[in-house]
């Protein structure tokens with residue numbers, strides 16, 4: 218069968234977006250890995266699937282698969298592309314869109330200037346929310362990685378994140394420590410590893426080694442997690458501009474039980490059809 222898809226990106230974090238509201242298909246893990254391959258397939262960091270909602274109070278169900286085929290709970294850059302996609306495809310005319318994800322509900326708003334603002338919910342820091350093997354919720358946890366003792370913050374934005382403060386993201390050992398943190402046994406469902414450089418209370422630079430996809434040009438939930446950990450640790454103040462290799466995001470969070478919001482762009486690159494073997 219031929220599957221229609223759209224290629225999109227949020228700050229260079231790129232996606233294959235598939236509408237399963239008007240098409241029927243079942244994508245297996247091995248097929249997703251083949252499609253994600255940048256030489257033998259279409260190439261993407263994540264596959265985003267638009268489905269009808271199961272909950273009648275929601276507009277859509279939004280499912281996310283990493284390049285390694287694993288299904289995950291949330292994707293921030295993907296959420297902005299999702300909002301742009303469902304409006305471009307005329308699957309909805311709403312400006313404010315409610316979607317169900319495996320990590321909980323999200324509210325997405327397409328602004329008049331084309332930017333998309335996402336209510337990412339309340340960040341959670343309790344170890345069981347990730348999950349992370351630790352006795353208690355702390356601002357910083359010690360983690361032994363490859364013979365080094367690191368200090369990390371942890372946060373869940375539906376999906377799990379570890380945040381490590383570094384002096385300079387340009388020289389941070391992302392390729393060496395990223396995979397070791399991702400697969401660390403204290404994170405039984407693996408983890409996304411963020412490397413954060415604090416520039417000022419309202420500005421950080423960030424690189425993220427993503428669970429299931431490797432280092433990407435931007436990670437929306439990673440940006441939210443880094444800012445949430447930074448505010449909690451007293452290093453940052455809302456709003457915070459996050460400079461990622463692919464561009465900038467604006468994150469706002471009033472702390473505690475307040476909802477965190479992320480604002481940034483969503484770009485449609487091309488439409489295509491692919492034969493599913």
Ligand SMILES: N[C@@H](CCC[C@H](N)C(=O)O)C(=O)O
Nearest residue numbers: 292293294376428436437438
């Ligand atoms: N690129 C994403 C996050 C995608 C999922 C992540 N790799 C995970 O496994 O949790 C974003 O923009 O948030």
